[in-house]
Structures are given as structure tokens and as C-alpha cells.
Amino acid sequence: MTEKVTDTQAPLDRIRAENIVDRIGSFVAAGVRVTRICAECESGINTAQLEKLLSEMRIPGTPQLGDWFAGRAEPHLLALEKWADEEDATGQLNLDEYAKTETFERVYGTLFAAHKARALVAITATYGIGKTFAARRYARDNPRRANEPGAVWFEFGPGTKGDSGVLDAILGALEPYSASSGNVSSKLGRILTILKPGDFLIADECGIPTEKGTGLRFMSYIHEQAGIPVAMIGNPSFHAAVWGKRSDYDALASRTKHISLDGNSDTDVDAWMDFKGITGRNLKKVVLLVVGQPGRDGGLRGAETVLSELRSRGLDVTAENFLETAKLFGRMG
Template structure:
């Protein structure tokens, strides 16, 4: 039998884990993956998110059924935190601007659309905002929902939103699912929908959700999303008229400078090589193409240094590596 002090310490630890769990789910992470890795039933995770630990009798054995599954979840979140230490966010001007726009949508309960080129950091900024303003069982906040091509109907989009709110969708009708979503959202909540270009005709549900839920929505997508809603076809007039759109056609030179300051230059380069590398990084980072942006720079530098240990990552090798990657090959030129 545990003494009162030990019991209270365990309860505090459990509640802290639940807070971290809510923050994790708010960033759009998969409950399925968490359930598999931690060997905890998905419905049990949903109970934790809904505050089951708080509702339990703290002086009975009911609370202690949560100890082992919560410990496994805590270990997994600790592991992710350790990995994230090596993948911190480069705070670029574009990153800060996207953060500000999401905050405006959240605070003003409006629809904001953030569109732009691939790899400029839109999704990264969205996940960061959700992680730092998470929706919890006892407190409103943001939830980040990454979409994919399988969500090709309003009902499937609503089901995905429910999934990331920690609520099973079941076999409900579209209208029933909408009522469930509306019953969950509270004043002060915010919905961030990412990769909106992938849901096509299901976009029609978003304006209705905003009207009925009374919460702000941030929509994020690439140029295909922009063309679908604001292009000549005018297929989604209700959404186009409600959303405040902000377009980021490419990263800026200031973004690349901030990324270089955060990431650092590849080791072993002399002054001339560093200057050449910066020029090449700016060219790639500000291209606005699918193979460019800060994401391409990050992937290329990491993959090159892993695959070609001992070879200097010069501007020439960076350019060659990205060019060969686009063609399906990974054979960079050797530095002198």
C-alpha cells in the first residue's frame, strides 16, 4: 500500500503525462501509431485525453490501472523529445509570419488560408503552433490535422478531425459526425488543417464547419490548393469569400540566412567555399520549386553527410547531389 505522499506524486506524474499526450495529439500525430508502439488500446488513450485520470477515485485501485499504460506513453514521448532536440525549428522570418497568421486566425475566430511553395516551412510552423498552444481535455487550444488523398469526401474529413480530437467516428452519417464535432469544439479552440490541396471536393465542408462551430480555422496548402479555391473555376465560392488568404511563393534570402545561422555551414569548408555554399543555398532555398526550399536544403545536407562521410559538402556537391536526386541517382562529384 502506497503512502499518501507517494500516491499524490504518482498522480501528478500521471496528469503531467496526460498534458503531454494532449500536446502530442494536438500536433496531428497518429493515435494508431501511438497505440501500436506503446501497446495501449486506442480507446484507452482517448479516455486519458478526456480526463479519465482526473475523474477516477484517487484513493482506490481504479487509478492504478492507468499506471502501466501511462508509463509506456511517457517513455515514448521522452524518446520523441530526445529526437526533437536534434531537429529543432529554424526560426526564419517566414516561420514567424506563419505563426503570427495562425495566432490571428485563432484569436479572431476567422478562416485564414496559408498557401505557398513546397518546403518553405508552412507545416512545420503549424505543428509548432499546435505544440505550443495544444487543445487539452480541460482547456481549449489548437489541434493540427494533416490531411491526405483518402479524405475525398466531407464525411471522411470530419472523421479525420474527430480522430485527431481523440474521438472515434464510428459509422455515423455525415450530419451526425458534424454534430459530434460541433459538440466537442469549445470557444477558444482552433482547427489547423494541413495539406488542404489533397481533399478536393471535401473542401466544401470547411466553410460550414466555421459557420456552425464558431471557431477559427487555418487552412494550409500548396499552389494546387490556391488554384482550386481561388482559381478561374470558382468551384468553392463560399470558402473563397470567407477565407483571408496569404501566399508565400518561396522562401526569402533572409529565411536561408536564418537557416544557415541555425544549422551552421558544413564542416571543413574554407572561407571561399563557405561563401560559395551560401550562394548555392540561397539559390536552392529561394527557388519556390518542388525540389527547392529549406526542406530540400535540410534533406540534402543530412542525406549527403550520412551517405558520403568524409566528403566535403561544397556548393558544387550540394548542387550535384540535388540534381542527381531529382533524377533518381545519388552520386555527387568529389571535392578537390
């Protein structure tokens, strides 16, 4: 009897190899750290090898796979493919399974239009409604690769402060394999040199740098000087800083097309419940109560937290259990 050949045993031809490289590149564009990929990949690939693999695979006429890394390219690629499969199955960026909510479609559509028009846009809304997921999904669908322009998503971390902090975050997205260095002028010059027509910067958590300086003003300068689209995404603090009473961001506000979204809608909840396979009029009423909570406890993210806890404890997804669990986790005022 002939033994069945599995996918991992099958010959690694160029088409399959390029597909693996494209998948890994799309994760990087969507904000997955290269250090994490290398740490979790079972082949022992390091960041320098990963950078080489992702960049040279996209150049016509590069050496055959067996010549790379003293014959180690194929094991690395197979291990990366396994990592990507596992990430799609269990990670936060499972692109094949998600609820197509009205909010998701609006955020995704805004980014698509901005990319096409090379526009400077801002999307502001309350917490937990799905802005970040839609943005990362867009970056994965339209990724910036080593030798091809495209979208890259990144977020400003809690420690982002001042001009240098904003530029460091941008450089970290554009050059994820090396540390940022130099003064503000050199960092800005490096960013403008790297960016090419067709690139798209998608910056998330934009409220953080507005609380600790005026570095976010570089976003409009980069948009104008590089001629590339830029999207800024943030919560109420971002909205208040740029379109509120402060005057230090007036120039940015005047140059930016601003989309202000409400919280998750009734149709968002319908789509989410359908996707999760849960039904019931009374259950929907409770989910809407959780989703409508003010501040960081609301949105579909709040409902997702409650549902995950219910299922982890083996409880039936009823209106009563959903409400009690929501209260337990502080998702109800």
C-alpha cells in the first residue's frame, strides 16, 4: 500500500515557498513582532535569517531554496508554515473566521478608500468596537512586503512619548528587524527615504502620543512629504486632543479627514451573535446592555470576554448566565 504524503512531507516548490513568505510577511505587516515569530518557530530561525528570507524570496533570479542558509531554507519555511497555520487557528488574526459587523465594514472601507486616494484620515470611536481588528485585517490583506509597497499596521505603546517616540514607532513598523537610532531629524529622514508610492501607514492607539507631547503632528508631514496615505485610529482621548479645545493640533485637525464612529450598533450585535452561534431575544437584550456600557468595559470586546468566560466554565449561554457573568467581571454598571 502506498503511504499518503502529508503537506509537510510534500516537495517544497517555489509556489508553495512564496505563499509561505507572503503569509509571514502579512503577519509582520499586521503588527506581529518578528522576535515573537522567531521565538515560536521550531526551526531555530533568527531575525537576520527571517529578514533575508522574506526579502530575497521576492526578488526574481535569487538563488534556489537549497542554497540559502547552507541548505536550511526549506526547514525554516516548513516551520514557518506550521507557525502560520497554528496562528491562524488560535491567534487574534484568524482572517477566515470573524463577524462581518457594520462597524468592521465601515472601518475597512474607510481604510480602502484612504489607501486608494492617498488620503490622511482619522477614525475615532469608543473602546472595544472592533477598530483595531478591522485595521489589522486590512494590513494583512494588503501587506507591505520587503520589496513591494503596501499597508503596515502598528500601535503606539504606553511608553510612547514626544517626537522621538512617535518616529521610533513608525520606524519599528517599517524596519522591524533593527532598532531605531539617531536624532529626530535623522529618524524622520530615514522614514521618508524608506516609504515608497503605494505604502500605507496605519497608526493605532493615537491617543497615547497626544497625551505626552505633540509628536503626532509628524503624521501629516510624512503624508505630505512622502505622498503616501496615512490613517490614525484612536479612542476618545485622541478625539479630544485633536478635535477638542486644545490648539496644538489645529494644523493636523485641519488636514485630516475625520471619521467619528458611534458604539456597536444593533446590527453589529446581530452579526456577532450569528457568528458565535448564539440566539435568543432575551440574550440579545443582555448582550446589548454589555455592549452599551460606557468606557473600556463596553463594546463587542466586552461581550466577547463574557462569552469566553461562560464557555470556559462550561455554562449554557443563556440570558441569565450572561448577565451574571457580566456582573462578575465588572461589565455591567
